[in-house]
Amino acid sequence: MKIGKLNIFKVFIIGMTTVSFIQAQKEPMVIQDQGSFAVGGTVKSNPGTFDAIKRGPEGQTFHGDHAYIFYQIPINARKHPLVMWHGIGQFSKTWETTPDGREGYQNIFLRRGFSTYIMDQPRRGRAGKSMAEATIVPNPDEQFWFNIFRVGVWPDYFPGVQFAQDEETLNQYFRQITPNIGGFDTEVITDAASQLFDKIGDGVLVTHSHSGGFGWATAMKNEKVKAIVSYEPGSGFPFPEGEVPEPIESSAGALRAVGVAKKEFLKLTKIPIVIYYGDFIPKEYDPNPGTDGWRVRLEMARKWRDVVNKHGGDVTVVHLPEVGIKGNTHFPFSDLNNVKVADLMSDWLKEKELD
Template identity: 50%
Template sequence: MLADNTGREGFNDMFLRKRYATYLVDLPGRGRAGRTTAETAIRPLADEQFWFDIFRIGEWPAFNPGVQFPTDKDSLDQFFRQMTPDIGTHDMTKELDALSALFKRVGKGILVTHSAGGFPGWLTAIRSPEVRGIISLEPGTYVFPEGEVPEDMPSLTGTMKGIAVPPEEFNKLTQIPIILYFGDYIPENVTDKLGGENWRVRLQMGRKFVEAVNRHGGHAALVELPKIGIRGNTHFLMSDKNNNIIADHMAAWLRQNKLDR
């Protein structure tokens, strides 16, 4: 899969070149698996500016300074074409059944999740012993042991809530290496910016998730890319112009945790 219309490679090709068997997954009702028997109503919306802002590409129509998202007209047009209506039913049971069935079929492997895929990723690792590790790119939601869920985090785009799971289920996440990646333009304090606010609380909750995993004896890490000198990344780390640098960092983590065998 190409990262953009210029022919740059995406993570799929990059990890194939690193000699990893790679599978791209669309959850039921999403992307190329969007055909569904569920009924829905689709309203036409002129929401391009919203997506541009919420995913930290910039504040429409200005790009963020130093942004790694390709700023040419054709790439932006291609991005907007990907913002199709959501016709998925968001049936978590079906999503978990599908991911678990995939791992049973292909065997042990590393689960790479992104955004809304982060939550079903945690639950898949809890129920599937074939998941050897998780790389989560800016996950949207987190699980915590019952009785240890952090306080809600209000923000301009809604309240961020942790999800409670039984301690014995959460402990399964402590048995595998986990790493989270977050990009740039995420503030520490409350702002009036959609993108900044949306990911401010998700980053802060992510820090608490990593703390909880490690407190229970796990092996979790959170990489804030600007803090290690990698700047300009949007919510789409896999398709930003420096995606090769991020892929190399991910590959090094896999080697360090003996997940490349």
């Protein structure tokens, strides 16, 4: 903002010689429409009749368990909108300004002409009105997440990590965690996501971590999910019954696959899927569960790719360091090199004729 004001000032004072300054600024975003809505959820009602004077519980209702969406549609939007879905302990912030203050996927893909639908899943963030009672306790746990999110091994950062190492970045990063209000209910969560696609029509689902598993389940529920881009999916890989692999052991515990009816599984062979994993994932057993959990998730993702593709699917697993993109944490889309990471996604969307 300060750079912007300075540039405008310079234009008035110095004139046309400063055009290069203006060009160094980002172009404005031209938005045809933006707004928000709740989607999905249920209602419960108390028996009886509400009394306006006594104001007791009788006859009152409670609407909850919806998802919450903020959308932006640029002028001349591309055909398929992107539905962006956060991971565990996170909310829509995942896709907005990065912890170090740069543009995240919300702006990057808006600038590239995509409509964006940024979701808070039921019981999280702006969708906090939960049908389940919950006790929320402020237990210090941020070093646990720092390690699982592969920024480093607290208090050290990984060498070459694509994460700014100043205090304010870490402050913003820890404040983008938010509690779950009530337990995870996969049906509630994926019903809301599926109803979002019913409302907006065909689109591309972009998932992260925990929403990876919810994303596969949503695509099995709704054929309007035309493709999935999944960053570091964590669990819930669905295999056809009879082909479910053994759990894979790690120092973070055993990672189990999920068995689903083959008819359901086959729906995932009908759409293109790409999965990305970042850096600092060990090749062999690591006693640090923060990293070792990702070794087995990457292994499971590859097993899953093989089974889906054997049945006629189109799944690609990209381990970023193997294509020369190094230093990424669990959040490649907000890391320092996120424009390069976004370019890779753009290329894939183009290749699959989804843009």
